[in-house]
Amino acid sequence: MDGRAEDSGRVYQSSGDQYITEHHHHDPRATGSAGGGGWPDSVRRPAIGRTPVVLRDRADVLARLREAVESARGGAVYVLHGMGGCGKTAVAYDLFQIATREFGRIGLWVNASDRASLRAGMLAVAADRGAGDGELQAARHGYRPAADLVWDRLDRSPDPWLLVLDNADDPAILRDGSWLRDSPGGIVVVTTRRAAARWWPGALLQHIGVLPRDDAARVLCDLAPHSGTLEQAALIAERLGRLPLALTLAGGFLAQQVIDPWTLDTYGRHLEQGERVDLIDQGADGLTGDDPRHLVGRTWQLTLDSFEANGLPEAVGLLRLLARLAAEPLPVSVLNRPDIGAVLPPARAEAALTALLDHSLGQLVDLGVRCVHCHGVLLDSVAAATPAEEVPVLDATAVRLLDASVPAQPDAGPYDPRLRLLAPHALALLRRSGTRGSSTGEPRGAEPGNAERESAEPESAATTADVLAVATRLAVALHRTGDYLSAWETASAAATLAERALGPEHRGVLAARSRTGRSLFRLGRYDEAEALLRQTRAAQQRLFGASDPDTLDSCHALQLVLGNHGKREEAVILLRSTIAARSLVLGPGHPATLRSRASMLTLLTAPELAAEDGGTLLELSEECVRHLGPDHTVTLNARHNHARALFVLGRFPGADAEIRRAIEQYEQRFGPDHPAVLSARQLRAQTVAALGDRETAVAIMADVTARRKQSLGADHHFTTVSRDLLGAMRSGTWQPPPPYAG
Template sequence: MTESVEPNSPESPVPRTAVSDHGRLFRAERDQHITEYHTHIAASLGALGDKQWAGPDSVRVPLAARMHSPIRDRRDLRRALLAAILGSEPEPQGIHLVHGMPGCGKTAVALTVFDEAVGGHDITGLWVNASSTTSFRAGMLAVASDRGASQDEVDAARAGRRPAADLVWHYLDRSAERWLLVLDNADEPAIFQEPGWLRSSPRGTVLVTTRHGSAPLWHGAASHPLGVLDVSDAVEVLLDFQVGDTDLAALGQLAHSLGCHPLALMLAGTYLGQQVLEPVTVHDYLQRLRHDPSTVLDLGAEPGERDLRRLISSTWQLSLDALHRQGLPETTTVLRLLSCYAPDPLPAGLLAPPRLDATALAQADPALTGDRANAAVMGLKSQSLISLQDVPGDSGRPTVRTVQAHALLLDTVAARIPLDQRDIVLTAAAELLSQLLATSDDQYIDSQSLRLFAPHATALLRRSTSTSSRALEPALTVVRGLRLQSYARGDYATAHALGEAATAATRDGATPDALADRYELARALTGVGRFAEAADLHQESLDARQTLLGADHPDTLASAHALGLALYGLGRFAEDEQHMRRAADGRRRVLGPEHPDTLESRACLSEAIGEQGRWAEAEDLARPNLAISERALGAEHPHTLQSRIALAWLLSRNDQLDEAETLARATVSDSERVLGPEHPRTLNAQDLLAGILLRQHNWREAEHVARSVAEVRERIFGPEHPHTLAIQARLARILIGAGHRQQARDLVAHTLTVSTRVLGPEHPGTLNCREVYELATAEEHA
C-alpha cells in the first residue's frame, strides 16, 4: 500500500497505527511515499520486562508536534547542523548535541533541520524518542529494521541473545543511503550508558536534543547550547499567531515579561490569537500573567494536552522528577530558594553549606542541608535549569562564581511553592542575605557586593510582600540597608530601584519607617535627575512628617532640606531658599551649630541665595560655615567638602577666581581620595573647576576636565540627566573659547534639543544652553 505525501507540508498525513506482537512499521523513501511492511516485535523487552511494550509507529516520522510558528533566531545553528549532515566527504559526520533549558526549542530546531535534510536533500531521516529507556530501545530496534535487519535479528537483540547496540550500528554503518538520526529528549543520559549505543558513523549524523548539556557521555560530541530568542524575534513569534494587537511596544513588553522563552511565547500567542468571542488585549494578558504565570500560560495549550513538555506548569517538573529519581530531591528546595531572588547572577557563596545550615531549610520538604547543597546545584545545572558563570569582579578583584536561572522559570516556581513551604523558604532566603550583607554601623559592604546583591534583595522583598510572609521584615531591613549604602556611594540608580521596592512594600503605612521609605525614594529621584517627581514626593513626605512627628523633628527638617534640593534642580531658587532656610535654622536649633546636617543645610542655603544674585550675603554665610566645618569635622569630611565647594562656586561667580581655583582644586583632590573619582560630588567639584578654568581662559585644561566629567556622567547617569546636559553646555562654551566653533555648534545643538524636552524651555539649564547655542552660531548670523 502506498500513499502520496507532500514533503514539509503542515497538512501532510502522519500515519499512526498501534504495534503489537505482529504490528506495523511504516517505511518511506525520503518521506515521498509511505510503504507498509510487517515486523514482528515480541511482547517483552527482555531485561526491561515491559509486558505491554509497543514500538514506535514509524521512525521516519518525527514524534514531535508541528510548530504553529516558524522557527526564529536559530539560523547559524541550522546552517551548521545542515552542513555537517550534508558533508561531501565520506567521513564520519559525528554526533551533535543541542542542549538548553526546558522549552527553549531544542526539538523545534531538530524538527526543522530534519525537514530540511529529508525534504531537500538525499538524506534518510530517522527519529527516535529518547525520553525513556523503553522508548529509546524500541526506537533503535525499529531503526535496525528500517535499515535492513531481519525480524529474527531484531527478536534476538530484544530478547538479549545478541548485543542490541551492535545490531543497530551494524546496519546503520552499512546503510546504502546517508541518514540523519535524531535522538530527541535525551534528558537522562543514563539511558545511553549501556556500552555502544552512542557512536559516530561514516554514513550519517547523530543529532541529540537534551536538557543535560554536561554529561561525561557526551564527550567528543559537538556541543550547541540553545538559549532564548532575541526580543525582535520573540515579537515576530507573537505576530505569527495573529494576537490581534499589533502594538509593537506592547508585544515587546510581553516578550520581555516572558523572558523571550520560546514555549512561553507559543502558549501566549496561541491563547491571544484564539480569543474570538471576547478578545483579550496584551495589556490584560500581562496583568493576569503577573499573578500566576504558569496557569495563565497553560491556557494556550491544546485542550487535553498530554505532552507535559508543552505545558509551562510541568516542563520544569519533568527535570525535577528526573533528578529525584537520581537521588537528588533537594534540587526542588534549592530551586524554590533561588526563585525568591532575581534572574540576575547570584553569587554562589550565598549557598555555602554553613550558611544554609544556619537556616531552617533542614525542616523544608524536601529537606535541604549544607552537605547536599553542592550536589543539588550541580544536578540543576545538569538539567539546564540553572547555569554557572564567572562574573568579572571589580577592578583588581577576582571573578565571582554565580548561579543564574531564567526569569520565567523563577516566576513559575515561586508561584507554585506549596503554602506550607513558603514561609520556610522565603525566611531562609532573607536570612541568607542578612548573614552575608551584615556590617557594623560604621562600615559599608564593598561596592561589588552591593552591585551583585541589590537586584536579589528587591526581588526577595517583592516575593515576600506578595505572600504576606514572615520574611517581609528581614527582607525590608536588607533593602533599606542597601538603599542607604547605595545613596551614600552616589549610586542613585540602584538607590532608586531599592527605594521603589521598599516604598511598594510600605505603601499603605503611616509609620515613621514608611514615611522614611518615601523620603528616601524622593532623594533617589533627585539623584537620577527627576526633580519634579522628587519635589512632589518630598512635599508629601514633609507634610506627613510634620503632622506625625512635629515641625522640629529631625526627620521633618530632613524633608525640608531634601525638598529644597529638588527645587534647586528645578531652578526654583526662591522656594529652595525658603525650605533650606527652615532646615538650616531648625537643625541649628535642634541639633546644634556644629552638627554635620546643620553645616550641610547652611552650605546649600548659601547656594540658593547666590543663585538669586545676592553674592555678598551668600559669601557671608558660606565662609564662616566652612571654617566651622573644618574645625568641627575635619578638612576631609564629606560635609566639609560640600561647604568648601559651595564657597568656591560663590567666589567664582563673583569673579574671585584665584581663591575659587585653589578651593576647587583642593576639593577635587580630597573628594577623589575620600569619595572616589566617580562619585557625583567629585564630579561636581571637577565641573566647577572646568568652569573656573573657562573663566580664566585656560582652554586646554578646561576642555580636558570637562570632557572627563562629561564621559563619566553620560556613562553613569545617562545622556539625558540634567547634570550630563549641564557639563555638555559648559564644554561647548569652552570649545567656542578655544576656537572650535563647529564642534561647539554640533554639541550644543543636540544638547539644547534634549534639554528643552527634558527640563522644559524656561528651565535655567535650558536658557543657559540656548545662550551657548546663540554664541556658537553668532558668526553664521553676522
C-alpha cells in the same frame, strides 16, 4: 529514539524553561566598556540549561517556523506560548540552530524573564550590532531610550538575524519599555506562558502543548533506562501531565539514585501518596487559568523527600530558604553567615549547597563573584509547597542574611555591581512576605501610642517592614555609587510592594518614597521628584512632626530639587528651617546637619554668603574636618561647595586651589566619571577661565560635556548646562562674577 547512557554520561530528551544566564561584571574605568557589569557573556548562544537530544512532536511547529527563517524576509514576530515546562525554549533552541547553521542568519538570544535581564541582554544585542560605548553608557544608566537604540541597530544590521526573547512571562516588561517590535532586518521569536492575544498585537501565536503519551514515555526511558518498561513510563508520564520539564526532572531524579535506586513503580507510588500529587495530576489540564508554575511543584517535592530520607534535611531547608528569594544569581557569600543557623547549621551549608547542585536544583555562575542560580519554576514551586509554619523563620532568616550583606552605613563610592545582585532578592522577599498577612494600615511612627500598635502588628507585616528597611538602605547604597537608575527602581518597587501590606502612611513606605524622589532628581526628572517629595514630606510632617528625622530628610531632598528647578528662594527658606531643626534634634556636629549647611553654600548669592552668620559659613569645611575628619564624604562635599562660594565671591585663586584639592580627593574615591567629579571639574573650568586661561578652561569643559552626554544623555539638565557653558567660553561671551566688595 532509544538512547542509553554509559559510565558518567547522560542522555537528555527534552528541555523546559530552564536557562543559565552568565554575567561578567567589569569596571568601565579599567575596560573602557560602556556596558559595565551585568551583561550576559554572550547573546550569540542560547542560554539554556539542557539541550534536547531529539525534539519530539514539534515537527509541524518547526516546519512553519523554518519557512520563515528560510526566506530572506523579515518583519515577523512569532510567539510560542504554553504552560511552563512545555518545551517552548526547546523549540526556540532548535529553530535557532536551523537559522544559524543552515541559513546563515545571525542568532541572538536574550533572557526576558525580568526587566534587568531583558535590558542587559538587549543592550548586549545593540553592542553586537555595532552600538558604541557612549550610546551604551547613556542607555545603561537610563539617560536615553535604550529600546530605541537597540532597534535602530537591529534595523540597520547588514546581516539578517533571528532574535529569541526567552521566558517572557511578564509581557508588561516588554510593553512598558517598547522592547518588542518588528523589523525588516530579521525575525523575532518570543517564548512565554501568557497566551492572551491582547499581549501580542500583530504577532503570530503558536501554542506549545504537552507531549503525546508515547513520546512522553520515551523521555523517561531515555533519561532513566534501567528504571522500568515503556508502558510503566507511560503511566508515570500521564501522572506528570506529560509535561516535558516534569518528565526531565523525574527522569533525572530516577537516574541519580545510587544507594537505593527507585523504579518507575516506586516513583508512581510516591506520586499517589498525599496531597502533593494534586497539582501534578492537573498538569495536562491546566494550560489556562491558575499560574502554571504551581502545577509542577510536586515533582521537586520528591527530591526534597529524598534528601530527608537520605539524612540531608539541610538541603531541604536551604532550597526553601532560596525559594523565598529571586530566581536571579545570589552571591554565595550571602549564605556564609551565622544567621543562616535558624534554618540549617552553618557548618552544613556547604554540603547542602553541593547536594542542590548535584541534583540539578541550582547552578554556580561567575559574575566576578561566585553565585548560586536556581530556576524560577523550581523556586516558585518550592515556595508554594513550603509548610506554612516554616515560612516566618525562613523569611526572618532571609531578611537577616540580606541585611548583613548590605552596607550598614552606605557611603559614596565607585559603582559596585555586587549591590545590583542583591536588589531582586530583596524585592522578591518583600513580595513573598507581603502576601502572608495584612496590617491595619495605621502608620508606625513617633506619634503617641505608636509603640502599642507596633507590638500588636501581625508578624508578616513586621517582617515586611524589616525587608523594606533593608531594600531602602540598599537603594541608598546604589544611589551613593552613582547608580541612580537602579536606586530608583529598587526604592520605587519596594515602596509599592510594601504599601500593600503596611499601608501608604507607614513610616518605612514613606522613607522609601523619599528615596525614590531623590533618585528621580538625579535622573533629571525634576517635576516628578518635586511632586513626590512634596507629597511625602507633607505626610511625614502630619504623621511624625516637622522635626522628625525622616521629615527632615525629605526636606533636604526637596530643597535640592527646588534649587536646581529655578525655585532658589523657596529652596533657601526650606533649607534654613531644615538646618535649624537638624541642629536642634541631631546636634550641630551631626553629618546630616553639616550636609545641609554645606548645601547652603551652593544656594546663596555673594551678599548672602558674606552676611550668613557673619561669614562663618565659609569656615564650614574646617568645621567638618573637626567633627568628621578630612576624608569624610560630607567634608569633601563641603570643600567642593566652599570652592563654589569663593568663586561666587570673586575670590578666584582661592576657589581654584580649593576645587583642585577637591577633585584630587574625589577622583581617588570615585574615579573620573562619577557625577561629583564632573561637577567639580566644571567649577574648575570656571575658576581657570576667571584666572585668564581660557584655552585650558575650554578643554576641561569639552571633556566634562562629553562625559556628561555619554553618562546622562544629551537632554539631561546637567548636560545642557555644561554644553551652554562650553559654548559661552568658546565664543568669549562668558564672564566670571565680579569680586564682591561688601
